[in-house]
Amino acid sequence: MTTLADPVPGGRPGDVERATALSAELSGRGVHGVVLAYVDTAGVGRVKTVPTAALASAAAWGVGMSPVFDTFLANDAIVATDVLGSPDGDLRLYPDLGALAVLAAQPGWAWAPVDRVTQEGERHPGCGRTVLRRIVRESAERHGVSFRAAIEIEWAVGRGDAPGGAFRPAVSGPAYGAVRQVELSDCGADLLAALAAQGVDVEQFHPEYAAGQFELSVGALDPVAAADRSVLVRQTIRAVAQRHGLRVSFSPAVSAQGVGNGGHIHLSAWREGRNLHAGGEGRYGMTAEAEGFAAGVLARLPALTAVTAPSPASHLRLKPSQWAGVYTAWGRETREAALRIVTGTAGVRDRAANLEVKPVDLAANPYLALACLIAAGLDGMVSSARLPEETTGDPVRLDPARAAARGVRRLPTSLAGAVEAFRADGVLRAALGPVLADAVTAVRLGEIEAVRDRDDEQIAAAYRWVY
Structure with a gap:
């Protein structure tokens, strides 16, 4: 089930414990890595992956990724706005554990969508998933x-x-x-x-x-x-x-x-x-x-x-x-x-x-x-x-x-x-x-x-x- 609450530094309530249990369960099923997935402004799927053992850390503190991808084109060229498109800064990718799936056609891998959060723990204004959740709420x-x-x-x-x-x-x-x-x-x-x-x-x-x-x-x-x-x-x-x-x-x-x-x-x-x-x-x-x-x-x-x-x-x-x-x-x-x-x-x-x-x-x-x-x-x-x-x-x-x-x-x-x-x-x-x-x-x-x-x-x- 999709988690409707925004992620926070340290993890949503219960997420770290849940991720720890999931990590053990996934390892027991032969899953070695988790794909952390989002879609950029151009509609291109972008990912980072973490070892299964690092899932609890990802749930607590996210995984780093540059905000520059918000202005990537489909050919990987980069454009800019007055806020986005520079090499500066970092974001944290927080997996939604409620939506995690073991990938049946990719043995050894699981998959989870992410929300993107600033290093200060605030919603990233360029995250489409976060925007959609806000509008629904x-x-x-x-x-x-x-x-x-x-x-x-x-x-x-x-x-x-x-x-x-x-x-x-x-x-x-x-x-x-x-x-x-x-x-x-x-x-x-x-x-x-x-x-x-x-x-x-x-x-x-x-x-x-x-x-x-x-x-x-x-x-x-x-x-x-x-x-x-x-x-x-x-x-x-x-x-x-x-x-x-x-x-x-x-x-x-x-x-x-x-x-x-x-x-x-x-x-x-x-x-x-x-x-x-x-x-x-x-x-x-x-x-x-x-x-x-x-x-x-x-x-x-x-x-x-x-x-x-x-x-x-x-x-x-x-x-x-x-x-x-x-x-x-x-x-x-x-x-x-x-x-x-x-x-x-x-x-x-x-x-x-x-x-x-x-x-x-x-x-x-x-x-x-x-x-x-x-x-x-x-x-x-x-x-x-x-x-x-x-x-x-x-x-x-x-x-x-x-x-x-x-x-x-x-x-x-x-x-x-x-x-x-x-x-x-x-x-x-x-x-x-x-x-x-x-x-x-x-x-x-x-x-x-x-x-x-x-x-x-x-x-x-x-x-x-x-x-």
Whole structure:
């Protein structure tokens, strides 16, 4: 279970004793090291590791890591803000022992997400996990609302022997085809077994649309745990594939053409155990609060894409008529709309109803993406915002007058446009805080500059194996 309390020097109450017991237990199970994992502003997973015997010390005093990684780009170049990006200073990485998992596909290793704390014992303002936990806690305290979230995982499976960083699909067969499932059968079975051993409840696993593409859906958790799970699942997929001589990419665009990899977010708001997206008097059973939440997200989608689709490669994926959700439109079970109202099957709607946000990919830092989505939704909920007219079918086919009447417009067609919208959005910037908001802007502008003279194929190649 994810720990919702902030870490403190000396350890959270009971953490040192718990880590000492865990260390002995892990050693007895043949675990020699613990991966301490977080995601940087560019969406890249970064780690340090400690021997199992050092887990108690890490729980008490953290493990050192430079704050410079907050302004790393995907290619490991460094940009700067007025606060971040210098070689000075240090942070402490504190593992969340409640989320620790023994890695079934990496014998000898365990894994835990971390929060980053200053040497003075204060929250690091650039830590996305800490920011998300704060937003979740404040929502409960101020509004009596909690959340459940899940992040879909899409990835492309390539041959491990492809030359020169090229992508060669490791499987053939049509989209959603039985052929593709059979060809990945052994690897897929090992993946399901590994995730089950790590306590991850998988809801679906299937071939997807693009060449070599698969998708895995997991059960919903509180937002911090959902983001943790997204990181853990990707670590597991990569490790299982490597053991089978395969290579995987979660990049938004493995190739410049065709359908890319998404990371759709499912999100629902709850009060006192009741799902606000079901059983209400509004459209499709939404309560007024759930509609306000959805309307708040819809209104801020142009700015949100700077966080949910944060890479130049993201904009190779964000194309009309490819189910990427590139228009500010909503609809029930409308997979071309940016916001899909999921009611669920009759009989389980009180549990299953949720909001799916589609212009999201796995270059996004999942903690930042969820933090900003919740902040946008809460702003709509508090202001009693209402959704415009629903869109059915493909929004690209709407005539301009009808599109304008419904507020349907194209999301930013470049990362630069998304950054401009983000800079102008006070709600999202306030949610992240000035230090992290400035880091988001600086890193996005750095990514734009890094690929300024590259064509689409070169951009796809630049990010292919980063994510």
